[in-house]
Amino acid sequence: MKKYLFWLLLLVATLNTSAQKYVLENGVIIFFSEAAIENIKAENVKTGSMLNTQTGDLAFSVPIREFQFEKKLMQEHFNEKYLESEKFPKSTFTGKMTGFDNTVKGIQQVKAGGKLTIHGVTTAVEISGTAEVQSNKIILKSKFMVKLADYNIKIPQLMWQNIAEQVEVTVDFTYKPQ
Amino acid sequence: MTMKKPALLFLFLILVQTLHGQDDLLAELEKQDSVENHYTFATFKGSHIINGQSVETRRKGELEFIFSHRFGLINGGAYTLWGLDESVTRLGLEYGLTDRFGVGVGRTSVDKTFDGYVRYKALRQKDNGVPVTITAMGTITYKTSPNEDDDPVVASQLTAQDRVAYVAQLMIARKFNTKLSFQLNPIYVHRNTVDQDVENNDDFALGFAGRYKITRSIALSAEYTLRLNEKENQPPGYERYDAVGFGIDIETGGHVFQLIFTNTLGMFERYTVTETFHNFFDGDIHFGFNISRSFQIAGKK
Numbered sequence: 001m002k003k004y005l006f007w008l009l010l011l012v013a014t015l016n017t018s019a020q021k022y023v024l025e026n027g028v029i030i031f032f033s034e035a036a037i038e039n040i041k042a043e044n045v046k047t048g049s050m051l052n053t054q055t056g057d058l059a060f061s062v063p064i065r066e067f068q069f070e071k072k073l074m075q076e077h078f079n080e081k082y083l084e085s086e087k088f089p090k091s092t093f094t095g096k097m098t099g100f101d102n103t104v105k106g107i108q109q110v111k112a113g114g115k116l117t118i119h120g121v122t123t124a125v126e127i128s129g130t131a132e133v134q135s136n137k138i139i140l141k142s143k144f145m146v147k148l149a150d151y152n153i154k155i156p157q158l159m160w161q162n163i164a165e166q167v168e169v170t171v172d173f174t175y176k177p178q
Numbered sequence: 179m180t181m182k183k184p185a186l187l188f189l190f191l192i193l194v195q196t197l198h199g200q201d202d203l204l205a206e207l208e209k210q211d212s213v214e215n216h217y218t219f220a221t222f223k224g225s226h227i228i229n230g231q232s233v234e235t236r237r238k239g240e241l242e243f244i245f246s247h248r249f250g251l252i253n254g255g256a257y258t259l260w261g262l263d264e265s266v267t268r269l270g271l272e273y274g275l276t277d278r279f280g281v282g283v284g285r286t287s288v289d290k291t292f293d294g295y296v297r298y299k300a301l302r303q304k305d306n307g308v309p310v311t312i313t314a315m316g317t318i319t320y321k322t323s324p325n326e327d328d329d330p331v332v333a334s335q336l337t338a339q340d341r342v343a344y345v346a347q348l349m350i351a352r353k354f355n356t357k358l359s360f361q362l363n364p365i366y367v368h369r370n371t372v373d374q375d376v377e378n379n380d381d382f383a384l385g386f387a388g389r390y391k392i393t394r395s396i397a398l399s400a401e402y403t404l405r406l407n408e409k410e411n412q413p414p415g416y417e418r419y420d421a422v423g424f425g426i427d428i429e430t431g432g433h434v435f436q437l438i439f440t441n442t443l444g445m446f447e448r449y450t451v452t453e454t455f456h457n458f459f460d461g462d463i464h465f466g467f468n469i470s471r472s473f474q475i476a477g478k479k
Contacts, residue, residue, distance in 0.1 A: 021203075048207045052203060058203070061208060077431070080220045080394070092204060
C-alpha cells in the first residue's frame with residue numbers, strides 16, 4: 001500500500017513538472033477589412049489563450065462581443081448580423097504549434113495547425129507566425145487572412161462595397177508561465 | 179504482482195494525459211474565463227418603433243438624422259392617389275452625449291410643432307440578471323400654428339405658455355431572443371391649454387409595442403397606444419381614437435427604413451395620444467415612413 005502511494009505521488013509530481021503551461025499575460029487581436037468605401041478595424045484585448053511548450057498544444061478563445069470598433073453602430077451590426085455573437089459568443093482555436101524551440105533566444109518562425117472555429121463553423125487551418133522567447137515570457141505574433149465565406153458569414157449585396165470578402169487578422173500574444 | 183498494478187496505473191494515466199492534450203487546454207481556458215454577462219443590444223432597430231419611442235439611445239458621439247413622413251388616408255382612393263397627394267413630415271436630430279443619455283430636437287409640419295427632448299437609459303437588460311431595459315424620456319413641444327397671418331384673433335389670444343405641452347414617459351423593454359422584443363410604454367401628456375369641455379389637460383396612455391425579425395435585416399413591428407382616461411360621449415368632430423401602427427423595418431448599414439401603416443399623423447406623443455382622430459378599424463389608415471441615418475461625429479478613439 002505504501003508503494004502505491006509512492007508511485008502515485010511520483011506520478012503527480014512528474015505530471016506537474018512536465019506541464020510547461022503558459023497563459024496569456026496580454027493579448028491583442030485586431031481585424032482589418034479593406035474595402036472600396038471604408039476600411040474597418042476592430043480590436044479585442046479580452047482574448048484568453050494557453051500554450052503548452054512541452055507538447056506544443058495551443059488554444060485560444062476570443063469573446064466576439066469584446067471587439068471594439070470606432071463606430072459603435074458598426075460594432076452592433078458586426079455582432080447582431082454578421083458574427084451573430086448572441087448565438088456564437090466565441091471564436092476558438094485548438095491545435096499544435098510546430099517549429100518552436102523553447103531554448104532558442106530571439107525570433108523564430110513557427111506554424112500552428114489545428115481547428116479554427118468562427119461563427120459556429122470549424123475549419124482546419126495552418127497559420128504561420130513568429131515566436132520569441134524573452135527570459136520567462138513567450139511572444140507569439142501572426143498575421144493571416146480569414147475568408148468570410150469559409151465561415152458562412154454573409155455580406156448583404158448592398159454592403160459589398162463596405163466589407164471585404166476576406167479580413168486580415170493580426171495576433172499579438174505575450175505569455176507568462178502559469 | 180504488487181509492482182504491476184501501479185505500473186499499469188502509471189501507463190494508463192500517461193495515456194489519459196496524452197489523449198487529452200489540446201481539448202484539455204481549451205477546457206481549462208474556458209474555466210478561467212470570467213462569467214460572460216453582457217448588456218443586451220439591438221432590442222429595437224430605431225429610436226422610434228413606429229410612432230412611439232423605443233428604449234434605444236444613440237451611442238456616444240453618434241448623431242441620428244430622422245426623417246418621417248405620413249401621407250393622407252389610403253381609403254381616399256384613386257382620387258387622392260391613396261393618400262399620397264397629402265403629406266406631413268417631421269425632421270429630427272438626436273445626439274448621444276453618452277451611450278445612455280441623449281438629446282433630440284424635431285419639427286413637425288402638423289400644427290407646425292417644435293419638440294425637444296432628453297432620453298436616458300436608466301436600466302440595461304443583461305444576458306443574465308437584469309431582465310429589462312428601462313429608458314425615461316421627457317419632452318416639451320411648442321405649437322407655432324396658428325400665427326398672426328393664419329388667424330389673427332386666435333393667435334393674439336394665445337400666449338407662449340398656451341402653446342406648450344409636456345410629455346413624460348417610460349419605455350420598458352425586453353429582448354426575449356434575437357428575434358423577438360416587446361415594450362411597455364406608460365405615457366403622460368400635459369397640455370397647458372385645452373378646450374376643457376372636450377379635452378383633458380392631463381392624459382395618460384399605455385403603449386404596447388413589439389418587433390419580430392424575419393431576416394437579419396428585416397423586422398416586422400406593431401404598436402398600440404391605449405388611452406387610459408379618454409373623455410366619453412364626445413360631440414361629433416371630437417372623437418379620438420387609440421393610435422395603432424404596423425411597420426416593416428429594413429436596415430442597411432447606417433440607415434433604418436421603416437414603412438408604416440397607422441391611423442395617426444402624430445410623430446410626437448402629444449398628437450399620438452390626444453389628437454388621433456382617425457379610427458384604424460374603420461380603414462382610416464395612413465401610409466408613412468421613418469428613415470434614419472446615423473453619423474459617428476465624435477468620440478472616435
